[in-house]
């Protein structure tokens with residue numbers, strides 16, 4: 208059957224699937240909830256004729272890899288994630304609501320709509336006789352920068368992507384916008400130690416760690432460059448009592464980088480500021496809490512974008528003009544590192560992800576599934 212016809216005739220089944228996986232919620236840290244989502248996805252995928260492989264970890268819920276035509280030549284991959292940022296119950300008793308042309312609920316665009324898009328596209332292609340290997344990789348800790356499955360999880364994304372012709376990361380979409388690059392993220396904690404003293408009787412015997420932290424924060428913040436590395440000190444805690452010269456202070460920094468070399472540069476800036484004692488008598492250390500590599504802008508990503516743009520216009524699916532980049536990170540970083548031309552933000556469209564106002568446009572399931580499927584047909588004809 209024609210791919211577009213299949214998508215139009217079968218989208219309702221996929222909307223039900225989409226609603227059901229959102230109802231199961233699944234905060235990244237709640238392993239059993241996220242595994243329930245993965246169980247549901249597996250059951251559905253098997254019933255659609257796909258084969259599934261699960262990977263388990265000590266702290267993260269399972270990653271699942273869903274394959275179609277696994278014995279054939281490598282075709283294309285899809286990437287999505289099964290976890291959300293929300294604690295259970297954040298959306299009330301009835302977590303998912305459909306109203307008019309929108310669906311509201313935890314993870315509807317981030318990223319469960321993307322899972323539905325990917326599976327519908329895979330199924331439509333198979334029903335159309337597409338016979339190359341298609342694969343969907345679903346991670347379970349994307350929202351916490353793969354910090355639960357750690358390098359073991361990241362290695363799975365890289366290994367499972369390697370050798371495929373292109374990758375579609377079905378993350379949160381915006382009408383007309385497809386991403387070819389994303390920032391990398393480094394999060395670190397800086398601890399400053401000073402010396403406690405009575406703030407009235409022995410003021411000059413103390414060394415104020417908050418004062419030292421302030422000196423460092425201003426310098427770190429000011430190292431930010433527009434269109435370059437940005438440093439954002441967003442959390443701070445310090446001191447003991449109002450009448451004690453503060454003996455300790457710690458703060459956290461969120462750093463965004465555009466390429467792998469930026470990471471070294473950013474860390475050397477931080478190191479220099481951490482190791483300098485501006486107040487006199489302080490000692491400071493830093494620890495990297497988590498890091499995510501950037502999705503670098505490659506020629507392959509841009510070439511893939513051009514095909515998508517052309518398909519969008521030619522088949523009147525979506526008007527896409529110029530490629531976009533984002534300051535947020537995603538798992539697309541790792542398919543790019545594996546050498547696969549990748550685009551991101553090609554899941555369902557909507558708005559307000561990471562807030563309880565999150566919604567998705569229901570018709571974007573059909574649009575984006577068509578856009579990806581036709582891009583695959585146009586870029587690797589049978």
Ligand SMILES: [Zn+2]
Pocket residue numbers: 292317350560561
């Ligand atoms: Zn997210």
